[in-house]
Amino acid sequence: MLKAYYYLLMRDLRLAFRSRHELANPLIFFVLVVTLFPLAVSPTTEALRTMAPGVIWVSALLAVLLSLDRLFKQDFEDGSLDQLMLSPNPLVVLVLAKVTAHWFLTGLPLVLIAPLLGLFMALPDESVEVLVYSLLLGTPVLSLIGAIGVSLTVAVNRGGVLLSLIVLPLYIPVLIFGANAVDVAMDGLPVRGQLFFLAAVLALALSLAPLATAVALRITASR
Amino acid sequence: MFKAIWRWIQRFSSPKYFYEMSARLIPWFAVSALIIGVYGLYLGLFKAPPDYQQGESYRIIFIHVPAAWMSLFVYMVMAISAGIGIIWQIRLADMVAAASAPIGASFAFLALVTGSLWGKPMWGTYWVWDARLTSELILLFLYFGYMALQSAIEDQRSADRASGLLAIVGVVNIPIIHYSVEWWNTLHQGATVAKFDKPSMHIDMLIPLLLMALAFKLFYFAMVLVRTRNEALYRDRNRRWVRELITGL
Numbered sequence: 064m065l066k067a068y069y070y071l072l073m074r075d076l077r078l079a080f081r082s083r084h085e086l087a088n089p090l091i092f093f094v095l096v097v098t099l100f101p102l103a104v105s106p107t108t109e110a111l112r113t114m115a116p117g118v119i120w121v122s123a124l125l126a127v128l129l130s131l132d133r134l135f136k137q138d139f140e141d142g143s144l145d146q147l148m149l150s151p152n153p154l155v156v157l158v159l160a161k162v163t164a165h166w167f168l169t170g171l172p173l174v175l176i177a178p179l180l181g182l183f184m185a186l187p188d189e190s191v192e193v194l195v196y197s198l199l200l201g202t203p204v205l206s207l208i209g210a211i212g213v214s215l216t217v218a219v220n221r222g223g224v225l226l227s228l229i230v231l232p233l234y235i236p237v238l239i240f241g242a243n244a245v246d247v248a249m250d251g252l253p254v255r256g257q258l259f260f261l262a263a264v265l266a267l268a269l270s271l272a273p274l275a276t277a278v279a280l281r282i283t284a285s286r
Numbered sequence: 287m288f289k290a291i292w293r294w295i296q297r298f299s300s301p302k303y304f305y306e307m308s309a310r311l312i313p314w315f316a317v318s319a320l321i322i323g324v325y326g327l328y329l330g331l332f333k334a335p336p337d338y339q340q341g342e343s344y345r346i347i348f349i350h351v352p353a354a355w356m357s358l359f360v361y362m363v364m365a366i367s368a369g370i371g372i373i374w375q376i377r378l379a380d381m382v383a384a385a386s387a388p389i390g391a392s393f394a395f396l397a398l399v400t401g402s403l404w405g406k407p408m409w410g411t412y413w414v415w416d417a418r419l420t421s422e423l424i425l426l427f428l429y430f431g432y433m434a435l436q437s438a439i440e441d442q443r444s445a446d447r448a449s450g451l452l453a454i455v456g457v458v459n460i461p462i463i464h465y466s467v468e469w470w471n472t473l474h475q476g477a478t479v480a481k482f483d484k485p486s487m488h489i490d491m492l493i494p495l496l497l498m499a500l501a502f503k504l505f506y507f508a509m510v511l512v513r514t515r516n517e518a519l520y521r522d523r524n525r526r527w528v529r530e531l532i533t534g535l
Contacts, residue, residue, distance in 0.1 A: 211455055215448045219438045229431040229452060232424050233459050236466040243470065264462070271458065279451055286444040 067152040068160045075164030085133075090172045093126040097180050108185045115184035116194070116245035120238055123173050123198060124205065128227055130169040131209040134161060135280075139217045148284055154277040162203075162210050162273065170202030186249070193248035193258075197241040200261040207272035208233050214279035218286065236264060299378040301518040302527040308511040315511065319504035326497030334491045343407045348494055350400035352502040353393045354418070357425055358460075360390030360506060364432070365457040368450030378514070380446035381521065383453065384436060385513035389506060391429035397422050417471035421464045428456045442521060 079086055100118045104110055138144040147157050177198050181191035212230035216222035244257035297303060330348035337344040364386040371380035401419050402412040413419070432449050439445035487495070522528045 211451075215435060215452060216438070222438065225434050225438050228427075228434050232427045232431065232463070233455070235424060236459075236462050239466045239470045260466075267462075275451060275455055279448065282444055282447045282451065285447075286439075286441045 064152060064156055067150070068156050071147075071157055071160035072164050075161060076167060079133075079164070079168050086168060089126045089130040089169045090176060092129060093122050093173055094176065094180065096122040096125060097183060101183070111185045112187075112249060115181070115186050116190075116242040116249075119177065119180050119184065119194065119245070120197075120201075120242040123177075123202065124231075124234055124238060126173060127169055127202060127205040127209060128230060130165070131206075131213045131226060131230070132223070133168075134165050134206075134210055134213050135217045136213070139283075144280070145284060148280065154280065155273045158210065158273045158276045158280070162206050162276075165210070166203050166206045170198075170206055173202055174198045186245070189251070190245050190248035193254050194245045196258055197244045197261060200258060200265055201237045201241040204237050204261070204265050204268045205234060207268040207276075210276040211272055211279055214276050214283055218283050237261065240264075295376070299376050301378060301381070301522050304378055305515055305518055305527075305531075308515055312508050312511050315504050315508035319501050319508055322497055322504065323501035326494045326501055330491075330494035330498065334494055335488065337491075340408065343404065346400050346404045347491075348498045350397060350404060351495060352499040353400060354397035354422060355499055356502050356506055357390055357394035357397055357422065359503070360386050360393060361425065361428070361453070361460070362457065363510075364390060365450075365453040368446070368453045372447050372450050377521075378518075380443075380450065381514050381517040382510060383450055384446065385510055385517050387429055387433050387436065389509050389513065391426060391433065393502075393506075394422055394426040394429060398426065415471065417468040420471065421467045424463055424467070425460070428460070432456070 097118055100114060101111060104114060135144060138147070148154060150157070174195060177194050178191050181194055186194065209230055212226050212233075215229065216226045219225060240257045240260045244254045244261070247257065248254045327348065331345055334345070336342050364383045367379040367386070368383040370376055371383060398419065401422065405414060405416075405419075406412050432453055435452055436445050436449040439448055519528055519531075
């Protein structure tokens with residue numbers, strides 16, 4: 064079972080590294096969207112700081128949302144998803160492997176580039192640290208919940224807007240606590256509560272979302 | 287024993303049997319909803335005393351609060367019957383879930399509209415990011431997601447199962463969303479907006495409110511039966527019982 068997890072994870076990572084330009088796209092999108100806000104609103108330090116947590120978090124949300132397709136789309140189209148479902152390994156484990164790969168390819172890069180964006184948005188140092196922690200805890204949840212949405216819509220033609228309609232409302236708690244943690248850190252207040260909440264949501268999503276995704280994949284495959 | 291129960295459930299939940307039964311039930315629900323609703327409105331609009339702070343304008347509560355309650359209740363009904371449909375493969379349960387969604391969305395919409403109309407005299411603006419209004423709005427989005435998924439998938443069975451799963455995921459999420467929004471609201475807005483805390487209600491206001499809630503519930507039962515009947519007719523349009531029903535043969 065662990066072996067299956069490991070092999071599937073490696074397969075997904077290897078496939079992704081073979082088309083490197085695609086790998087960078089969500090990341091560039093993330094930076095680009097954040098860049099738009101100083102241009103559209105105001106580049107003064109004060110204005111940047113008020114909107115920074117929200118802007119960075121919403122952009123991360125959208126970047127993950129746009130990259131969700133990659134989770135199952137290709138495998139669905141070339142039939143490897145059906146093969147995975149036929150394998151004797153529990154589907155939940157395989158789903159978890161695919162979600163892990165997705166997080167390594169989109170969530171983790173977002174976390175790593177976040178300090179740069181903190182710099183762009185004139186965030187004070189201590190809140191940059193909190194931003195990284197909050198994204199580290201929050202982005203896996205985005206991948207996990209997103210997996211449910213993609214597995215339900217992967218067979219639908221032009222399911223992109225539908226996917227965001229389904230998934231975005233479910234992302235709201237993560238957005239609230241993630242952005243608020245950064246906001247609070249800027250005032251020098253303790254952020255433990257927010258980070259603990261994000262960790263709790265992560266634990267919940269980690270235990271329930273793969274189950275729901277496995278069921279959803281079976282539904283999609285049965286038509 | 288179990289087999290007998292199972293057979294009874296299957297007989298009871300066959301669309302044909304349901305179609306005949308529901309025709310007899312609908313008038314009862316509809317008429318009682320109308321009577322209780324009119325009586326409740328009469329008590330609420332004419333008999334209940336004006337609020338000492340809000341004057342007459344609080345009376346919209348008799349529509350607003352039952353609508354908000356119903357929007358949550360209908361979502362629960364939808365998720366539970368979708369779950370029954372997925373687990374025991376009972377087609378009628380799928381139909382009930384699909385028929386409930388637009389009704390629940392309408393209740394959520396009604397709660398939002400009445401809430402913002404109420405907000406105008408109370409808060410001086412039609413919309414504030416009040417915690418309850420915001421969660422109601424998100425609930426409306428959840429309904430939209432359900433209906434969009436339901437209509438996007440062509441094959442009826444997998445449309446039911448996919449959107450049913452989404453409804454169940456939504457039920458797990460609703461409390462989390464609700465409490466995080468409430469928490470967000472107390473943090474950002476609490477001090478600036480004159481929050482209207484529910485005072486312990488006067489009995490003359492409480493009775494019409496509960497009557498209206500009952501009327502809304504009965505109205506929902508009548509509506510869901512009507513819509514499920516339509517759903518049954520549409521989905522079984524190629525089956526014999528519908529053809530016999532329509533042609534009279």
